[in-house]
Amino acid sequence: MYNRKEWKHIFKLDPNKEISDEQLTKICESGTDAVIVGGTDGVTLDGVLHLLSRIRMYTVPCILEVSTMDAVTPGFDFYYIPMVLNSQEKKWMMDIQHQAVKDFGHMLDWNELVAQGYCILNPNAKAYQLANCSLPTEEDVVAYAQMAEHMFHLPIFYLEYSGTYGDSQLVKRVSRELEQTQLFYGGGITNKEQAKEMAAYADVIVVGNSIYDNFDQAIETVQAVKEG
Ligand SMILES: CC(C)=CCC/C(C)=C/CC/C(C)=C/CC/C(C)=C/CC/C(C)=C/CC/C(C)=C/CC/C(C)=C/COP(=O)(O)OP(=O)(O)O
Numbered sequence: 001m002y003n004r005k006e007w008k009h010i011f012k013l014d015p016n017k018e019i020s021d022e023q024l025t026k027i028c029e030s031g032t033d034a035v036i037v038g039g040t041d042g043v044t045l046d047g048v049l050h051l052l053s054r055i056r057m058y059t060v061p062c063i064l065e066v067s068t069m070d071a072v073t074p075g076f077d078f079y080y081i082p083m084v085l086n087s088q089e090k091k092w093m094m095d096i097q098h099q100a101v102k103d104f105g106h107m108l109d110w111n112e113l114v115a116q117g118y119c120i121l122n123p124n125a126k127a128y129q130l131a132n133c134s135l136p137t138e139e140d141v142v143a144y145a146q147m148a149e150h151m152f153h154l155p156i157f158y159l160e161y162s163g164t165y166g167d168s169q170l171v172k173r174v175s176r177e178l179e180q181t182q183l184f185y186g187g188g189i190t191n192k193e194q195a196k197e198m199a200a201y202a203d204v205i206v207v208g209n210s211i212y213d214n215f216d217q218a219i220e221t222v223q224a225v226k227e228g
Pocket residue numbers: 014038039040041065066067068069072073074075079081082083084092093096097098100101104107108118125126127128130131160162163
């Protein structure tokens with residue numbers, strides 16, 4: 001139905017934050033390739049359902065990035081499943097996901113599930129702290145990318161700088177390692193120049209917080225990526 005491999009730009013909407021109807025229309029009609037609903041904390045079923053019902057008025061593909069099983073509902077096009085590669089606890093890479101599959105595996109449409117190998121690089125990000133991550137060196141990051149591609153065959157490797165703009169040279173280096181696995185970059189993209197810079201190396205850039213901080217500039221990131 002959708003060719004995820006062709007996507008270049010995604011907006012990530014936080015069910016824990018407010019967005020007006022007018023802004024949501026602009027997001028969904030911006031030309032972005034998809035909208036992810038997700039966040040680290042304050043993600044409730046009510047918040048997710050409210051956003052889903054509003055996004056569903058548009059044709060844009062809609063994805064739930066599952067951060068808690070308490071807020072999962074049918075109706076999304078895809079379910080992205082984070083696995084935190086640089087967590088110091090196996091729980092965030094394997095055990096939560098294992099338990100969810102034990103509980104819900106019998107009712108899953110596996111075609112809708114997409115695993116994401118997360119490498120979280122901003123120590124101040126909530127997700128970094130929640131998942132008890134350690135800060136990898138560049139060599140560590142490259143090795144995680146190689147494992148994602150060649151050992152785990154993950155569909156997505158996600159360089160996550162949530163809340164801060166990352167190192168484009170590292171994104172470039174990682175991009176050289178990946179052929180089958182899609183490279184996502186997310187974090188601190190606030191304008192079209194930054195969007196272009198990261199999109200030169202990442203397959204997909206994800207724009208989150210700037211939707212809430214500087215809406216007009218966030219919208220401009222779509223065109224910047226599509227032009228490039
Ligand atoms: C019935 C049906 C429709 C089912 C489909 C879905 C389903 C039930 C699948 C089951 C299979 C499965 C394996 C589920 C596991 C789900 C799960 C709970 C995984 C754990 C996820 C995890 C490791 C969470 C830790 C936090 C994290 C990495 C979140 C990722 C998103 C992220 C980084 C958000 C941005 O965070 P941040 O900017 O730091 O914070 P803000 O919220 O302030 O923006």
